[in-house]
Amino acid sequence: MQAMHRPDDAFPAPARPLWQRMLWGTAGVLALAAGIVGIFLPLLPTTPFVLLAAFCFSRGSTRVDRWLVDHPRFGPTVRDWRTRRAVPRGAKQLATLMMTAGSAWAWWVLPGPWRWLPALCCAAVATWLWRLPDASPR
Numbered sequence: 491m492q493a494m495h496r497p498d499d500a501f502p503a504p505a506r507p508l509w510q511r512m513l514w515g516t517a518g519v520l521a522l523a524a525g526i527v528g529i530f531l532p533l534l535p536t537t538p539f540v541l542l543a544a545f546c547f548s549r550g551s552t553r554v555d556r557w558l559v560d561h562p563r564f565g566p567t568v569r570d571w572r573t574r575r576a577v578p579r580g581a582k583q584l585a586t587l588m589m590t591a592g593s594a595w596a597w598w599v600l601p602g603p604w605r606w607l608p609a610l611c612c613a614a615v616a617t618w619l620w621r622l623p624d625a626s627p628r
Contacts, residue, residue, distance in 0.1 A: 514550025518543045533592030535585040535615055544568045570625035578625040586616050
């Protein structure tokens with residue numbers, strides 16, 4: 491796959507100490523893992539975690555950042571985010587559907603005082619997500 495030119499290629503990130511790169515890299519791995527888990531669990535939205543992972547990797551590892559940007563599944567979303575702060579409409583719809591299902595499930599299984607918390611968090615994420623521009627369909 492041909493590497494895509496990114497606007498930030500002209501301005502490489504400043505060199506960071508090893509401990510900072512390791513911290514950013516660890517945070518990126520955890521965020522990407524949460525995004526992958528979110529593919530299967532309805533309460534975790536995948537797209538925000540993948541975008542968080544891209545943010546972390548851009549500060550921790552040029553190599554892993556490039557891998558994520560060039561990835562056939564995650565790369566287009568990351569590129570759309572970096573160039574236009576846009577998220578595909580299908581990702582918004584799926585995230586909203588899965589968060590709604592997860593919140594409904596949580597309402598049934600959590601004790602009374604905590605039932606509303608997942609729905610509140612998911613509503614905040616959905617509101618943020620739907621305020622973003624739509625990425626062009628692939």
